[in-house]
Amino acid sequence: MPPPKLTDRIKSIQNVRLAQSSSTWDIQIGYPDSSKDGSITTITPPSSEDISNPPLALPSxxxxxxxxxxxxxxxxxxxxxxxxxxxxxxxxxxxxxxxxxxxxxxxxxxxxxxxxxxxxxxxxxxxxxxxxxxxxxxxxxxxxxxxxxxxxxxxxxxxxxxxxxxxxxxxxxxxxxxxxxxxxxxxxxxxxxxxxxxxxxxxxxxxxxxxxxxxxxxxxxxxxxxxxxxxxxxxxxxxxxxxxxxxxxxxxxxxxxxxxxxxxxxxxxxxxxxxxxxxxxxxxxxxxxxxxxxxxxxxxxxxxxxxxxxxxxxxxxxxxxxxxxxxxxxxxxxxxxxxxxxxxxxxxxxxxxxxxxxxxxxxxxxxxxGTQVDAELLYECVSTRARKAIGLPSASGLTLRPGDVPDLILFYDRDETGCEVSRPRYSVADVIWDPPARLNRDVLRGGRLKPAALPGWSLDTRYQFA
Structure with a gap:
């Protein structure tokens, strides 16, 4: 079984929510060296707010x-x-x-x-x-x-x-x-x-x-x-x-x-x-x-x-x-x-x-x-803290910043019930208290997206490719 084939490099992700922020943001990713993964260059207010149901972007x-x-x-x-x-x-x-x-x-x-x-x-x-x-x-x-x-x-x-x-x-x-x-x-x-x-x-x-x-x-x-x-x-x-x-x-x-x-x-x-x-x-x-x-x-x-x-x-x-x-x-x-x-x-x-x-x-x-602050710490313990503990470069927290490696999860609110009902996760606590199914997680590694092998799945228009 071959590993998943990742998409081309993503240059920006539009209208996403970040940890500890009620606003939406655009994330830009740069690739200074063609042989290496990218890094987040800037995080700016959204250029457009036409995209509905913004996902929550967190470190992988x-x-x-x-x-x-x-x-x-x-x-x-x-x-x-x-x-x-x-x-x-x-x-x-x-x-x-x-x-x-x-x-x-x-x-x-x-x-x-x-x-x-x-x-x-x-x-x-x-x-x-x-x-x-x-x-x-x-x-x-x-x-x-x-x-x-x-x-x-x-x-x-x-x-x-x-x-x-x-x-x-x-x-x-x-x-x-x-x-x-x-x-x-x-x-x-x-x-x-x-x-x-x-x-x-x-x-x-x-x-x-x-x-x-x-x-x-x-x-x-x-x-x-x-x-x-x-x-x-x-x-x-x-x-x-x-x-x-x-x-x-x-x-x-x-x-x-x-x-x-x-x-x-x-x-x-x-x-x-x-x-x-x-x-x-x-x-x-x-x-x-x-x-x-x-x-x-x-x-x-x-x-x-x-x-x-x-x-x-x-x-x-x-x-x-x-x-x-x-x-x-x-x-x-x-x-x-x-x-x-x-x-x-x-x-x-x-x-x-x-x-x-x-x-x-x-x-x-x-x-x-059981508090929201507890939930954020628990997420760090399987994410940024865990990555740092094994000696890899890691973000200092859950809020993304310029310079961070674009290894990310975007948490969506797609219908996972078959009942045409979806429940959004607005915060890190929502993700920890009741983790969403994998079909609601878009995974980026080094700025490239792992496509989901799911019926009806297609690339979200918020992804802009280099």
Missing amino acids: LTHPHIHLDKAFIHSSPEYAHLLPSSGSFQEALSFTTNAKQQFTREDLLRRGEWLLAESVSAGVTAMRAFVEVDSAVKFTCLEAGLALKEQWKDSCEIQIACFAQDPIFSGEFGEQNRSLVEEALCNYPGIDVVGTTPYVESSVEAAKRNIEWAIERALQLGKHVDFHLDYNLDPERGALVWHVVKILRESRWTTNSTRKRVMLGHCTRLTLFKDEEWERLAREIRDYDLPVSFVGLPTSDLYMASSPSASSDQCPHHRPRGTLQVPEMIRRYGLDAVLGVNNVGNAFTPWASPDPLFLACLGVGIYQS
Whole structure:
């Protein structure tokens, strides 16, 4: 399946609404270099107000943390014997290990295209995609991921994270896994990120070696580093985040020495922190100028991250869950935190959608964040903040400005009911509280429009082409 063919370059978009503005505006886009995407040059009052139903123009969406190779395993008949039976974390690890034995390039490309097509149509124009390298799959997932990165580059900027899901310092295959990751990092220049999972190691000492190795190699190779970290709700287990901060500090990984960033995913153990622990963590990150971001992954965390004291047999109604309180981390402690989809359609997360707006909408309930200002923050967490967290140039907020990359979503009020009724979304809050269907989202990447494959869809006259 080929990626979508984008339109010619757009030079202006007439009569659109912007965040935090009741007026309509014209957006002009310039292309100073024929080989590169454009940028917004000016935003001016409309030259004409003859166009009805002006859409709301917002920055596009970002996946800061998503697994490309494990997507939609449950949608493929060949994996029917690996559907969840208990829903436990250990079962997910086991079933995924078994599924990986069946991975082929054709299968990986097919499921990867499903994920990319649904993401791009939702408005995602950038993502960090994890692909696994280990003794089971060798380089098969990585090579498929790199092929998709190239094929879909016009529609979506894909960062490839070479990911060690399995132990690299313990277990029967630890040394082989680490050797394969080393080989991948040396031989595949398309890799952008070193990713590991310290908590799968057999001991705290091995987990710390995992962290130290990943930070050292990422610094040496000039790549981002991304940890799946502290994925538990066990108050008896110490948080490894302190060791990450310690090694980053000792290795002099600061915003002054490298532009590469550090991402910490899951971190559900941190939800047990007291206020003084949060203040200490924020202070150490700030004082040592560490470019650290946290990504909350609610759809996976709520499904998987249960307390070790919870037992469906002894106390069936006591099932606490944990996921990072992202708005609180931003507002109260000044930490950089975003939201990510993580997994879709596999044993780790058999539910939910690749649409980041679904995730932001879910956040309204999870975080009890129901104000309009809350909605704008949640949108940023799957858009501009998420894009910045993975090290890409990003707008500073949701109101578009000259100089911004024209990666945009225009939210329309087309009839999606078949009843000749349409309901407009006038604000960011309207978009977050009840996300519109994909047919109501026009997606621009670099100033070029992704056409919608829908009956009766045609180019809006507000688009003027270069």
